[in-house]
Amino acid sequence: MAECPLCETEVSLVDVGGIERFAHHGDCSGSFSQRDLVETNLESRYTLPSDLCPHPERWTSEDWDSAELEVTELVAAFVGALRPDLVVETGSAFGQTARAIGYTLKEAGSGVLHTIEPNPERAEITRGECKNLPVVVEEMSSLDFEPPSKIGFAWFDSLVPLRLPEFEHFYPHLLPGAIVGFHDTAPHHGTAMWQGIMAQETAGRLLPIRLHTPRGVVFGEVVK
Numbered sequence: 039m040a041e042c043p044l045c046e047t048e049v050s051l052v053d054v055g056g057i058e059r060f061a062h063h064g065d066c067s068g069s070f071s072q073r074d075l076v077e078t079n080l081e082s083r084y085t086l087p088s089d090l091c092p093h094p095e096r097w098t099s100e101d102w103d104s105a106e107l108e109v110t111e112l113v114a115a116f117v118g119a120l121r122p123d124l125v126v127e128t129g130s131a132f133g134q135t136a137r138a139i140g141y142t143l144k145e146a147g148s149g150v151l152h153t154i155e156p157n158p159e160r161a162e163i164t165r166g167e168c169k170n171l172p173v174v175v176e177e178m179s180s181l182d183f184e185p186p187s188k189i190g191f192a193w194f195d196s197l198v199p200l201r202l203p204e205f206e207h208f209y210p211h212l213l214p215g216a217i218v219g220f221h222d223t224a225p226h227h228g229t230a231m232w233q234g235i236m237a238q239e240t241a242g243r244l245l246p247i248r249l250h251t252p253r254g255v256v257f258g259e260v261v262k
């Protein structure tokens with residue numbers, strides 16, 4: 039046990055490969071963090087170096103659940119470059135990426151984001167973060183959401199096993215040429231998502247590109 043300096047509570051320590059980490063303790067960003075990096079914003083406090091991404095310390099993050107800040111910026115930049123009418127995000131968490139997309143849409147002067155989050159506390163936090171932005175928080179499970187019109191950009195970032203089913207669910211609503219993003223595609227999250235994405239490519243439904251960020255991210259063009 040040791041005191042997490044962020045929430046000042048006593049937390050179990052877990053030894054993973056000789057590295058001490060704080061065990062999960064709710065929404066505190068000290069959860070899963072390396073003990074000696076817990077007071078930094080370096081992504082390396084959560085993600086170890088790998089062959090695909092040898093320098094996770096070059097990225098930053100607010101917590102273990104919100105995307106790397108640089109990945110959030112990239113998602114918002116896609117939206118700014120593509121100027122879609124309808125954007126969908128699965129998994130709002132604390133509204134980090136929803137807020138970034140919302141600012142971009144507001145600046146563009148067109149488009150709306152529907153961000154989906156079934157956890158009521160997180161949905162409420164996201165509503166606060168996205169106040170006065172063109173963002174609708176949908177408090178439900180992603181697979182229950184039926185979009186009001188065709189989607190130009192989608193960001194799949196809910197639970198890892200849900201992200202391929204989300205692509206299948208939203209595929210009929212995605213415009214030809216829409217861009218989609220799948221978060222957490224790095225091998226330490228399991229290989230099923232990348233294999234499923236390649237199966238979509240083989241089926242002629244997606245043209246993917248894999249980026250070697252700490253948690254891994256794939257963007258792809260929707261083919262119809």
Ligand SMILES: C[S@@+](CC[C@H](N)C(=O)[O-])C[C@H]1O[C@@H](n2cnc3c(N)ncnc32)[C@H](O)[C@@H]1O
Nearest residue numbers: 103104105129130131134135157179180195196
């Ligand atoms: C990785 S976090 C999302 C991070 C966020 N997109 C960001 O970029 O900051 C995953 C979120 O998905 C939510 N979630 C869990 N089950 C879900 C479901 N069935 N549909 C949509 N979201 C879900 C979790 O509550 C959690 O807040």
